[in-house]
């Protein structure tokens with residue numbers, strides 16, 4: 001369970017996130033949609049405890065992110081935007097490091113490592129330094145890192161950004177396969193992704209929630225049945241191809 | 248403790264992931280040799296001690312330690328791994344300490360590899376090995392002081408070159424020149440003697456040279472311990488306040 005209450009973040013005078021309130025329950029795959037600069041990454045950085053909110057509160061699995069950061073971080077896996085990883089480490093050394101920090105030991109450690117390595121097909125690059133990997137593999141290493149401790153909550157910031165269509169498909173399949181009893185929040189500006197993966201979509205722009213619905217209901221708002229048109233209508237506030245202008 | 252150890256090992260190994268560590272150590276050893284034998288006149292002095300070797304340590308550290316500390320946090324910022332690190336279940340001070348200790352251990356390795364110097368002087372004469380050991384301890388503590396300052400400055404920027412230059416400047420002006428005879432003498436007459444003494448007592452040089460004479464005084468130890476503690480606390484505060492960019 002993620003509970004977000006009146007969450008606001010200011011960078012100087014800019015309100016990047018403006019009074020967000022929503023919660024996400026187990027089994028939900030939430031697509032966090034919005035144009036570039038909408039505040040998606042900033043929200044995720046606050047949920048995962050990287051940035052402190054200017055005001056408002058966040059609880060993850062019952063733990064307040066600000067007052068009990070370690071407990072909250074323990075139940076989350078996070079893929080930051082761009083999947084940063086220690087470039088000079090080999091994939092194996094990096095995953096070992098994450099396993100150590102996550103306190104995985106013994107049989108569980110081995111089975112979790114085996115699981116993510118096979119799920120993300122990293123077997124062939126284990127001894128390769130991360131800086132020598134292709135973009136697709138780097139992203140997979142980032143996902144492996146986030147999944148390693150099998151967390152109940154996954155926060156994925158643009159998990160398929162910059163991947164080719166095949167790689168996108170693989171990552172989506174992977175996420176779908178895990179979605180049964182987890183909470184997964186995915187930020188994206190690719191709408192087909194929401195359609196393919198999510199059972200709920202929140203559209204934000206300028207840090208505010210403009211829509212919170214199922215992808216199916218959102219599509220129904222357009223005469224064309226295209227999520228793209230709905231997205232444009234909602235985020236620009238202008239009528240687009242048969243979608244009534246958003247109030 | 249477990250987390251500090253994990254972070255320490257990752258950081259320490261990262262020094263050896265590139266040839267940089269070896270280049271660093273080779274140049275350090277070469278320059279300590281040059282300083283001792285050429286500038287310090289090790290043979291000409293005809294004394295069996297390592298004074299000419301240790302005298303140059305503060306000045307060598309002025310360049311070597313910022314080169315070690317510059318990447319500690321600037322690199323994490325630049326590559327974005329700071330976001331990964333800070334969203335793992337580790338506390339800020341565990342991260343600061345783990346990284347600092349790794350850099351300090353690396354400096355310790357470089358320092359320990361100067362042991363042929365010690366063998367040479369024992370072969371040539373009959374030095375006071377207690378004094379030499381004390382000077383090594385002092386040099387290691389001084390390296391820790393430089394590193395803690397460097398780590399803090401590295402946390403303020405994503406640019407390693409800026410971190411290097413700022414660290415070298417701060418260490419030079421605040422911690423070396425303040426205890427350097429010619430510089431401090433220039434203040435004679437300008438400031439009251441008590442203030443000049445107070446400034447000198449803040450200096451690495453003052454405390455290092457007193458330890459290097461062979462006396463490990465509690466005040467000198469406390470000086471370095473306090474300096475390291477304050478710098479690392481500032482390091483954590485800087486990180487906490489300025490995570491986003």
Ligand SMILES: Nc1ncnc2c1ncn2[C@@H]1O[C@H](COP(=O)(O)OP(=O)(O)O)[C@@H](O)[C@H]1O
Pocket residue numbers: 011014016034035036037038039040041042043491492
């Ligand atoms: N560290 C920062 N300092 C100042 N402004 C920032 C910072 N990070 C993001 N912003 C601004 O906040 C807004 C939201 O950014 P972000 O959350 O990254 O959007 P998104 O992920 O939806 O593209 C943007 O206008 C961006 O320029």
Ligand SMILES: [Mg+2]
Pocket residue numbers: 040041042081
């Ligand atoms: Mg973003």
